[in-house]
Amino acid sequence: xxKIEYKQLKExxxxxxxxxxxxxxxxxxxxxxKTYATFTTKYGSIDNTFQVPGKEKVxxxxxxxxxxxxxxxxxxxxxxxxxxxxxxxxxxxxFTSFTRTxxxxxxxxQVENNLTTLLNYVQSPYFTDENVEKEKGIIGQxxxxxxDNADWRVYFGLIEALYQNHPVKIDIAGTVESIAKITKETLxxxxxxxxxxxxxxxxxxxxxxxxxxxxLVTENQAQKKFxxxxxxxxxFDKEPDVVAEKRKEMRLSVNAPKCYFGFKEAPIAVGVSGDxxxxxxxxxxxxxxxxxxxxxxxxxxxxxxxxIDDSFGHDYSIEQGYGFTMMGGDTRKPDELxxxxxxxxxxxxxxxxxxxxxxLVKKKKIGSVLRSLNSVEWIANQFTSYRFHDSDLxxxxxxxxxxxxxxxxxxxxxxxxxxxxxxSTVRPLEQLTKPTV
Amino acid sequence: xxxxxxxxxxxxxxxxxxxxxxxxKTTMLVAMFQxxxxxxxxxxxxxxxxxxxxGTEQYPTMLDLKKKQNDLYGAGLFGDxxxxxxxxxxxxxxxxxxxxxxxxxxxxxxxxxxxLCEVITKPALEQDIFMKSYVxxxxxxxxxxxxxxxxxxxxxAAQRSIEAMCKNEPYAIFxxxxxxxxxxxxxxxxxxxxxxxxxxxxxxxxxxxDVDIQKVVSLFEKYLPSEMFTSERKQLDxxxxxxxxxxxxxxxxxxxxxxxxxxxxxxxxxxxxxxxxPALLMYNGILGGFPHSKLFMNVREKASLAYYASSxxxxxxxxxxxxxxxxxxNFEKAVTxxxxxxxxxxxxxxxDQELAQTKATLSNQxxxxxxxxxxxxxxxxxxxxxxxxxxxxxxxxxxxQVSKEDVQKxxxxxxxxxxxxxxDQGGEADEKN
Numbered sequence: 001x002x003k004i005e006y007k008q009l010k011e012x013x014x015x016x017x018x019x020x021x022x023x024x025x026x027x028x029x030x031x032x033x034k035t036y037a038t039f040t041t042k043y044g045s046i047d048n049t050f051q052v053p054g055k056e057k058v059x060x061x062x063x064x065x066x067x068x069x070x071x072x073x074x075x076x077x078x079x080x081x082x083x084x085x086x087x088x089x090x091x092x093x094x095f096t097s098f099t100r101t102x103x104x105x106x107x108x109x110q111v112e113n114n115l116t117t118l119l120n121y122v123q124s125p126y127f128t129d130e131n132v133e134k135e136k137g138i139i140g141q142x143x144x145x146x147x148d149n150a151d152w153r154v155y156f157g158l159i160e161a162l163y164q165n166h167p168v169k170i171d172i173a174g175t176v177e178s179i180a181k182i183t184k185e186t187l188x189x190x191x192x193x194x195x196x197x198x199x200x201x202x203x204x205x206x207x208x209x210x211x212x213x214x215x216l217v218t219e220n221q222a223q224k225k226f227x228x229x230x231x232x233x234x235x236f237d238k239e240p241d242v243v244a245e246k247r248k249e250m251r252l253s254v255n256a257p258k259c260y261f262g263f264k265e266a267p268i269a270v271g272v273s274g275d276x277x278x279x280x281x282x283x284x285x286x287x288x289x290x291x292x293x294x295x296x297x298x299x300x301x302x303x304x305x306x307x308i309d310d311s312f313g314h315d316y317s318i319e320q321g322y323g324f325t326m327m328g329g330d331t332r333k334p335d336e337l338x339x340x341x342x343x344x345x346x347x348x349x350x351x352x353x354x355x356x357x358x359x360l361v362k363k364k365k366i367g368s369v370l371r372s373l374n375s376v377e378w379i380a381n382q383f384t385s386y387r388f389h390d391s392d393l394x395x396x397x398x399x400x401x402x403x404x405x406x407x408x409x410x411x412x413x414x415x416x417x418x419x420x421x422x423x424s425t426v427r428p429l430e431q432l433t434k435p436t437v
Numbered sequence: 438x439x440x441x442x443x444x445x446x447x448x449x450x451x452x453x454x455x456x457x458x459x460x461x462k463t464t465m466l467v468a469m470f471q472x473x474x475x476x477x478x479x480x481x482x483x484x485x486x487x488x489x490x491x492g493t494e495q496y497p498t499m500l501d502l503k504k505k506q507n508d509l510y511g512a513g514l515f516g517d518x519x520x521x522x523x524x525x526x527x528x529x530x531x532x533x534x535x536x537x538x539x540x541x542x543x544x545x546x547x548x549x550x551x552x553l554c555e556v557i558t559k560p561a562l563e564q565d566i567f568m569k570s571y572v573x574x575x576x577x578x579x580x581x582x583x584x585x586x587x588x589x590x591x592x593x594a595a596q597r598s599i600e601a602m603c604k605n606e607p608y609a610i611f612x613x614x615x616x617x618x619x620x621x622x623x624x625x626x627x628x629x630x631x632x633x634x635x636x637x638x639x640x641x642x643x644x645x646x647d648v649d650i651q652k653v654v655s656l657f658e659k660y661l662p663s664e665m666f667t668s669e670r671k672q673l674d675x676x677x678x679x680x681x682x683x684x685x686x687x688x689x690x691x692x693x694x695x696x697x698x699x700x701x702x703x704x705x706x707x708x709x710x711x712x713x714x715p716a717l718l719m720y721n722g723i724l725g726g727f728p729h730s731k732l733f734m735n736v737r738e739k740a741s742l743a744y745y746a747s748s749x750x751x752x753x754x755x756x757x758x759x760x761x762x763x764x765x766x767n768f769e770k771a772v773t774x775x776x777x778x779x780x781x782x783x784x785x786x787x788x789d790q791e792l793a794q795t796k797a798t799l800s801n802q803x804x805x806x807x808x809x810x811x812x813x814x815x816x817x818x819x820x821x822x823x824x825x826x827x828x829x830x831x832x833x834x835x836x837x838q839v840s841k842e843d844v845q846k847x848x849x850x851x852x853x854x855x856x857x858x859x860x861d862q863g864g865e866a867d868e869k870n
Contacts, residue, residue: 009462009538031460033804080738082728087790089797091805092728108804109797137741144696145744145762148590253693254588256581295503303499309578310487330585360507367510367534370462376808401540429693 001214006394009373013394014210016218020226021198024217025383026210029376035206036106036376037115039122040384042201043194044099045172046236046321052193053230060190061181063139063174066096068187070139072103072122074131081121090114098168099319100385101194106377111208112216119202119220125191127184136179143173150426153250154258157424158326161248162264165237168322169244196229197221201387203380236321239267241420248424259337260328261423263415270323275399278391280411281318282365283403284325287412288314289361290353291345292327298344307337320389325415334425342418349416358405369396443817444650449666452821453642453657455650456813462538464546464646465810466553467530469818471639473673474523474607480579480614481622481630482527486516487575488627489529492561492568502556509548510534514556521822522676522708522753523607527634529557532810535647546648547656554660558635566628576619583613590698590859595760598700598857601688606677608754636668641821645810675823678708678755682852691862698859699771701759703779706850709752709823715835716843720851721750721757722795723787723844724778729794731778732759740774742767753823757851765860772856779853785845792841800833 004013014026045065051057072094073081085092090107103122107114146152156171163169173179204213243264272280292298292314302308311329331337372378383393443454472482496502506512513532518525533549561568587593596611603609644653658666682704707717725732725748736746746761763771806812807829820826827835 008540029460031458033807034801080728080734082733083790083794086727086729086794086798089801091798091801106801106805108801134741138737138744141696141742141762141764142744144764145591147695150588255584255586256588258588295500295507297500300498300500304574306574306577309581330581330588332581360504363509364507364511366539367463367512370510370534370538371513371532374461374463374810 001210008397009394011373011394014214016214018197018218018221020221020224021196022217022221023201023387024214025201025203025387026208026213027203027205027379028208028210029206032206032376033108034106034376035108035111035204035208036104036380037118037202037204038102038104038380038384039118039202040100040102040200041194042099042199042388043101043190044097045170046098046167047194047234048167048170049235050193051233051235057235058189060186061174062170062178063172064182064186064190065101066173067135067139067179067182068190069094069096069101069103070135071127071132071187072125074126075121076124076126081117084117085114088113088117096172098172100388102381102384104380108207111206112212115204115213115216116220119217122195123224125188125195127187129184132182132184132187136182139173139179140176143176146171146173148252150252150254150258153252154260154328154424154426155326157248157250157426158260158262158422159324161245161422161424162243162262162324162420163322164240164244166239166322167236193232197226198229199232201384203384205376205380239322241266243420243422246422248422250424250426251429252426254426254428256330256332257334257428258329258426259331259334259423260326261338261341261421262324262326263417264420264422265318265323265415266417266420269414270318270321273320274390275395277318277389278386278395278399279403279407281316282396282400283407283411284316284318284415286358286361286365286400286403287353287408287415288316288325288327289364290357290408291348291412293361293364295360295364296357298348302337302340305340307331307333307340334427338423345416349413352409353405353412355405358408362400362403366397366400369400446650446654448654448658450668450670451640451642451666453654454644454817455648455653456643456645456817457648457650458645459647460808461535461646461810463532463534463810464549464644464648465530465532465814466549467528467643467811467814468553468557469641469643470527470634471673471822472525472527472634474520474525474610476610476615476618478630479525479610479612480618481627482525482634483518483612483614484572484575484579484622484627485631485634486518486527486529487578488567488571489556489560490514490516491571491575493555494559494561495555497561505552509545509552510539512545512549512552514552516556518612520612521819522751524673524676524753524822525612529553537647546652550653550656551660554657558662558665560631567624567631569624572622572624572627576622579614580616580619583611583616586611586613587692590694590696591760591762594698594700594857594859595758597690597859598688598702598758598855601686601857602702602756602855606680608676608756636664637671639670639673640665641818643814643817645813675710676708676754678706680704682854685853686855688855688857690857690859692859694859694861696762697765697768697861699761699763699768700857701772701775701853702855702857703757703759704852704854705750705755705757705847706852707847708755709819710825713843713847714752715832716839716847717750718799718836719792719795719839719844720782720847721748722799723791724748724782725759727795727798729791729798731781731791732761732775735774735778736761736771740770742771742774746775752819765863768858768860776853779848779851782845782848783851785841785848787841787844792844796836796839799836803829803832803836
């Protein structure tokens with residue numbers, strides 16, 4: 001059990017890699033009532049073509065990682081695992097992202113029983129033709145729900161506009177048609193590939209004694225047998241520099257248009273990992289905050305011109321293989337907004353971010369990291385995500401402190417390239433249909 | 438263990454509630470103003486939440502204010518309105534870093550109290566009233582915000598179903614106000630209303646963090662005008678909860694949507710003030726509060742009709758809302774299954790397992806609230822609004838003591854009032870299937 005202390009943050013983290021390859025982290029939180037645990041595989045919606053040594057290369061249907069997540073709750077006993085968690089007073093859930101699938105619970109009692117339940121159900125898949133069919137109806141309704149969600153549509157529309165080939169452009173849940181093709185056999189193939197302990201990470205945070213947690217997990221894992229597995233190879237088609245579509249337009253039953261826009265990273269810029277990736281991410285977030293954050297002059301002018309309101313925000317996603325910035329919100333005049341962006345961004349890039357602006361956004365970012373550290377959920381999820389890129393969440397503040405004005409200005413110049421710019425707009429339906437009661 | 442223990446100091450007519458806790462890395466301050474939920478005030482109150490965040494005497498533009506926040510390590514400043522029964526609450530808050538986690542150690546608590554008080558009591562003015570340009574811009578934004586409710590179909594359906602159910606009750610009023618009120622609002626009349634609210638509506642101040650109670654109290658005394666403590670504040674009435682259901686209403690609304698949104702509203706005839714409130718919490722938990730509940734098990738897991746099917750309570754008004762997103766042609770099927778679940782509970786068909794699971798998960802929910810500063814504040818404020826104080830240990834004990842018979846007794850009071858369905862504009866042909 002390795003002990004890592006973060007003095008400034010008054011946090012101590014414990015880590016151990018078990019013989020089967022599972023990485024286990026425990027962070028005790030004094031004064032907290034709850035314990036939160038995540039059991040995560042480095043497997044998300046983008047991992048749709050892969051190969052393990054000694055086996056064939058496989059291409060799987062869109063939405064299967066998410067489908068698999070749903071199906072893990074099924075157990076051979078016929079009882080949904082939610083039932084066990086409820087008996088033990090835990091609130092359980094799971095989610096699938098582009099790159100991860102995470103199973104989690106939070107509880108204020110019976111931590112050890114709940115942790116055992118978490119480890120056991122995720123490590124004992126039970127798929128049948130019947131239970132796979134049943135799930136298609138449920139996930140079908142999940143997909144339909146997102147179809148009516150304008151924020152999701154405009155968000156995803158932008159990713160589709162930015163990317164030509166990379167599977168990040170595929171909706172995490174897939175489509176009703178793609179999930180129709182999913183069978184229990186393909187689910188087992190995915191499960192056996194990606195749910196090997198050496199591809200997973202367990203994070204436990206809250207009112208716990210690390211010693212006891214490690215003992216429990218070690219004993220639990222020692223009882224199970226996993227064949228050693230070589231490194232998983234993932235295949236991604238080559239992504240060109242230019243975007244798929246400069247303008248993506250949709251019409252939905254909304255009152256106000258929604259407009260998101262952003263830049264994708266040049267494919268050669270997204271090969272980084274570790275500390276370098278953390279620094280790239282934070283540097284990008286800092287320049288974005290200076291450029292269009294709520295304390296920027298640009299935000300203020302767009303707000304005063306009535307082109308944006310307080311729904312306007314910005315975000316940055318970076319993973320090995322893809323990365324993009326995204327900005328936007330509700331707007332009465334999407335076309336004018338985009339025209340102003342195309343006019344104002346190059347001016348600001350040329351002028352550069354000032355030392356004063358830089359110091360303020362840096363302070364803001366440090367404060368917001370501290371605020372996030374109040375949340376055990378945020379710590380567990382972000383820590384895992386960073387760990388999968390070989391970087392360390394707890395290096396965020398020191399890394400932020402090390403970033404210079406020069407770093408943010410050069411990152412901004414590198415990123416803001418209108419050849420890699422796209423816009424996604426959702427507008428109201430043409431004939432405005434008044435609700436009929 | 439710190440479990441959200443508040444110490445309350447009454448200073449004149451204002452209450453200050455402080456919860457000292459070392460577990461958070463930031464300090465949260467919140468000011469809550471209560472107003473009666475009424476068409477007279479609702480739009481003006483909602484507008485104030487935006488106007489006061491536009492600028493202050495010392496930081497007259499939004500940019501000045503944001504820069505000040507950034508300088509305070511990104512102090513999170515927020516303001517909004519929310520509904521509790523038939524009350525509208527206007528609240529403002531600041532969440533600020535605790536300097537002990539920062540290299541540069543200038544004290545931030547006083548700055549935070551100062552900033553919050555400045556926002557609440559010293560708005561940017563011209564000729565002693567609100568800035569006209571801010572009022573006009575925020576009127577446009579508010580109009581858009583109200584009209585955009587339809588953009589979020591789940592929330593839209595929930596609001597529309599409440600409107601249908603509580604047609605002539607204040608509870609039906611949309612919390613962000615009414616578009617038709619906006620044109621008449623002017624900088625001067627809004628300013629007069631603001632003064633009225635500031636000095637005469639009930640006010641509670643909160644602080645959660647690694648702080649000293651006396652210090653917090655004296656900072657509020659220092660930064661708020663003394664008249665705020667001495668002025669008379671009105672007492673608001675509690676929500677009306679007596680309506681009984683004569684006939685179940687069914688309302689179908691059509692919009693171009695893919696998924697149908699089913700909402701069913703019930704009168705529970707129990708509120709947070711009643712002694713059988715813990716039994717109501719258990720009732721709701723067994724019916725639809727959790728993934729082991731009857732709605733999730735029957736609508737989703739057995740019938741495969743939905744991704745979500747749940748129920749939740751409005752504890753001040755005593756209303757329970759059931760919601761689910763379904764395929765349009767499954768409307769009747771889903772309604773039948775949901776009604777069956779309400780009926781089996783009335784008959785007392787509740788297993789020992791359901792009872793035990795719901796006690797465990799409900800208690801867990803209450804204990805978990807103690808790990809989030811904002812939830813600690815909100816949960817305490819429920820007791821302020823209802824005049825019914827149930828400390829954490831007490832509510833946990835009361836939940837533990839609820840019997841199957843207690844739940845059944847509550848079940849027999851529950852009345853389905855309204856079935857609301859938001860569906861597509863397709864033909865009637867596919868309606869019965």
